[in-house]
Amino acid sequence: MTKKIRIFQHLTLLLLCSLALAGCATLPSNGPTSSAVIRGARDAVDVPYKVVDISPQVINALPPSQSPGIAQMSALSLSATPGRADVIRDGDTLSILIFEVGFGLFSGQSSIADAIRPPTAGAQQIVAVVREGGIVDLPYLGPVTASGNFPEQLADELRRRLKRVSESPQVIVNISDTAHSVAYVSGAITKPGRYRLTAAHEKLLDMIALAGGTAENANNVDIKIKRGAQVAQAPLNEISSESAANLELMPDDRVEVVLRRPSYTALGATEKVSQISLEAPSVNLVEAIARATGPSDKSANPRGVFVFRLEKGPNDEQPRAVVYRLNMLKPESYFLAQMFAVKDKDVILFSNSSSNLTQKLATLITQLINPVLPALFLLR
Known part of the structure; x- marks a missing residue:
């Protein structure tokens, strides 16, 4: 009888170990661990990326935060040949x-x-x-x-x-x-319509003001301008009255005010997974983490806060995948995070703690053993 009990116990333990090993691969989790993110940078094939620790040198080398559309609008301004807007044409x-x-x-x-x-x-x-x-x-x-x-x-x-x-x-x-020396304004604007160009040589922001402006937050709006076959689009909050992007409008220019609602997403070991709007011209990483309620005390690894970004430099034809890492246990990291700007479509990942997975595994084993223990005692 004792031999049968031992065999049953061994079989039970073997079954529990098998289930536990299987459970290690299928434990519920809301995101990868820090080591999994770093290992992925080495093994990723479909979407290769690199992990970079946030440092003063990295922050100084970041591509300019200015939208590439600003440069496109500036180029439109330089290539234009403004003339008098009051030439008489057919139909005037x-x-x-x-x-x-x-x-x-x-x-x-x-x-x-x-x-x-x-x-x-x-x-x-x-x-x-x-x-x-x-x-x-x-x-x-x-x-x-x-x-x-x-x-x-x-x-x-x-x-x-x-x-x-x-x-x-x-x-x-x-x-x-006249129907010729005019510019057209449409989209999320108070008074869309056709506006005549005068000897005042109206510029882009002048025309937006003439059309009543937009009721939307300027941080949520892009200005798109079409001139012939050329198209440029840039955030309204990046166009200043002194910049070349505030270009002089030409006859038949079409200006569209486009809603874009820039945002970032917080995922992983946080109290609330959320998509958060960038409602200010500039939001740094400290502010972004605070808005996302920060890493969870129960399940997050504060050494592994990651910012996933598709980044395109001035000389890049295609965006490259970069993951920036912040160690929140280092006091100096909070200064660095204040200098690191969060961009539209960034993903902030609060990585899971390895001890959290160990605790989940222990809980799973306990749940598996508890129903078996009474049977073992009955066989004694």
Whole structure:
């Protein structure tokens, strides 16, 4: 009988060990351990990455936090050839003011009796549309070529022609409406629409202001500009009034205000897995960890706080995977974390503690042994 008990005990222990070994590979976990992340950097094939400890040298060598779209907008500004916005084109509506002194077409003096009276001044406003072919039709003057001229050039031509029928004509020409020297604003803007470009040479931020601005947080907005076949997009909060990215708008530019809501994600051994919005122009790693409620006291390894990032330098054609590591048990790490900026789409991983996995394994073995112990005592 004793021999059977020993055999049963051995079989039971063997079964428990097998289940425990199997359990080691399948223990529930909310993320990898620090050693697993480091080992993955050595073994990863599909998405190779490297682990870098955050240090002053690493922080100084980080690629600039400025969006690449800023450089693209600056390039658009340099490649443009701004000209006058008030050239007359087909389809424009012109406001023509004609002033006369003495005898003239619109002065009202039409008889000999009128001629002996003191000279009088008169004015007449004519609204005319430039038809296809660039011609504008005017009373007494007939068709006049307008397209391709500036308002003062057309005014000089009209004044020259009026001298044949008017004593002292003066002419002022303005473009009251146009479909050509305009920029289009759309998207998350208060007053989307078509806006005329004037001699003030409106810049990008000027046009955003003219359109009423955006009701969204500036940190959550991108400005996308399309000029012909060229497209550039950059965060609104990175475009300053003095920068080249605040480019002068050209006719037919299309400006779109795009919502992007930049954020980072906190995963692993933390009290709350979450996606957190970057609602400030700059958020450092200390602030990001605090917003994510930090590593869990019960299950996290404070030596292994990792920032997973797809990083693209100024000379990189494709982004490269980099994992930055912070050891929160070192006091100096808190200063370094204040200098390390968190970027859009970063993933902060609080690694699991190895002791946490050991505790889970011990709990699993206890749960497996407890039902067997009464049977062993019954066999004694």
